[in-house]
Amino acid sequence: MSLKEIRVKARELAKGTCRVCPVCDGRACAGEVPGMGGTGTGLSFVNNITALRAIYLNTRLIHKVHFPNTEIEILGFKLKSPLMIAPIGGIAFNLGQAMPEAAYQEAIAFGAVDAGIIAGTPDAAPMEVMEIGLAQAKALGSGLTMPFIKPWELERIKIELEMCAAAGSKVVCCDLDSVGLITLRLMGHPAYPKDAGELAKIVAAARQLGLKFLIKGVMSLQDALICQEAGVDGLVISNHGGRVLDGVPGVAQVLPAIARKLKGQIKLLVDGGIRSGVDILKMLALGADAVMVGRPFAIAAIGGGREGVTLFAETLRSQLEQAMIMTGCPEVAAANEDLLWRAE
Ligand SMILES: Cc1cc2nc3c(=O)[nH]c(=O)nc-3n(C[C@H](O)[C@H](O)[C@H](O)COP(=O)(O)O)c2cc1C
Known part of the structure; x- marks a missing residue:
């Protein structure tokens, strides 16, 4: 099975809900939520891509980096590359019934672990x-997934945190930006923003259960600092793949300011528009500790199941390794803005 075959199969199964474009850039599917697109004009999704495209790496070839190390330890996970699979919920609903929800989550979770990384579950x-x-x-054991919780009312959050702990999870993340999701409103289950006090209570509830806790969907330094104050272990800087608010910047534009303040204090994950190992290295250089990738893994899972997911993860890892050789970056922790090209 090749990535090309996987894409052909995915295109067939998606029945037009996802065109499986040569580059997944949010243009063909603009406005398609529900669906795989970005909300409204689709600009927030497109901005994730264009923001990364506007950044260039600096080629460095006089060095001794022959075998760069792509492995990292983060939040208690040992990963073969600084990569996780972003949670994608409602795959049947959003992708033309291309795959049942359970089969999708299984392909993603097991395919990730086969590749030495982990997946988020929605x-x-x-x-x-x-x-x-x-x-x-539960099936994987050792907490080898990262469950995501929506920002429901406090009682349901506590129940879901307990469910995560009972399943053996070690790290849980709340996608706070789901408050903007039209799909939750359509289903009669809106979620709400949280104030700093509520956030601190949620973090405390997670701590009591021995869980590390992250917030996903942070797109401003102000929110990032409040999350840190509330005691989170990390953030996922993300605009939800452009699905929750039209007209926001690309994630690569927002990351540096947050990294300048918080890198080294809490873990900084990032997602949105990352399509290659080169993109991963750009995000690391901008200050991310690790990245998540969403839609391209959905395509890999639909077209190639568990093996497709593993193959795509390994492809990204080897592209990252190559980019590290070409920029003289020996290990993930050494990535910083010196890897980026600047006009003299
Ligand atoms: C169909 C679809 C469903 C998603 N469901 C969730 C979800 O349940 N929870 C969540 O935190 N993010 C969800 N996301 C957002 C992704 O986790 C991730 O932030 C985004 O897809 C990253 O951008 P990328 O797809 O460009 O890589 C979803 C995205 C899509 C396209």
């Missing part, structure tokens, strides 16, 4: 979606 209005993800956590 939450949705029906609690069964979270249960499907947690079934993968």
Whole structure:
């Protein structure tokens, strides 16, 4: 099975809901939420791509980096590359019934672990979606997934945190930006923003269960600092792949200011528009500790199942390794803005 074959199969199964474009850049699917696109004009999704395209790496060839080390340890996970699979919920609903939810989450979670990385599993209005993800956590053991919780009212969050702990999870993330998701409103289960006090209570509830806790969807330094104050272990700087608010910048534009303040204090994950190992290295250079990739893994899972997911993850890892050789970067922790090209 090649990535090309996987894409052909995915295109067939998606029945036009995802065109499986040569580059997944948010243009063909603009406005398609539900679907795979970005909300409104689709600009926030497109901006993720263009922001990364506007950044260049600095070629460095006089050095001794022959075998760069792509492995990292983060949040208690040992990963073969600084890569995780972003949670994608409602795959059947958003992708033309291309694959049942359970089969999708299984392909993603197991394919990730086969490649030495981990996957995020989603939450949705029906609690069964979270249960499907947690079934993968139990089957894999050792907390080898990262469950995501929607910003429901406090009581449901606490129940879901307990479900995660019971499934053996060690790290849980709340996608706070889901407050902007039209799909939750369509299903009659809106989620709400949290104030600093509520956030601190949620972090404390996670701590009591021995869970590390992250917030996903942070797109401003102000929110990032409040999250840090509330005691989170990390952030996922993300605009939800452009699905929750039209007209926001690309994630690569927002990351540096947050990294300048918080790098080294809490873990900084990032997602949105990352399509290659080169893109991963750019995000590391801008200050991320690790990245998540969303839609391209959905395509890999639909077209190639568990093996497709593993193959795509390994492709990204080897592209990253090559980019590290070409920029003289010996290990992930050594990536910084010196890897970026600047006009003299
Ligand atoms: C169809 C679809 C469903 C998604 N579901 C979730 C979800 O349940 N929870 C979540 O935190 N993010 C969700 N996301 C956002 C992704 O986790 C991720 O932030 C985004 O896809 C990253 O951008 P990329 O697809 O350009 O890599 C979803 C994205 C898509 C396209």
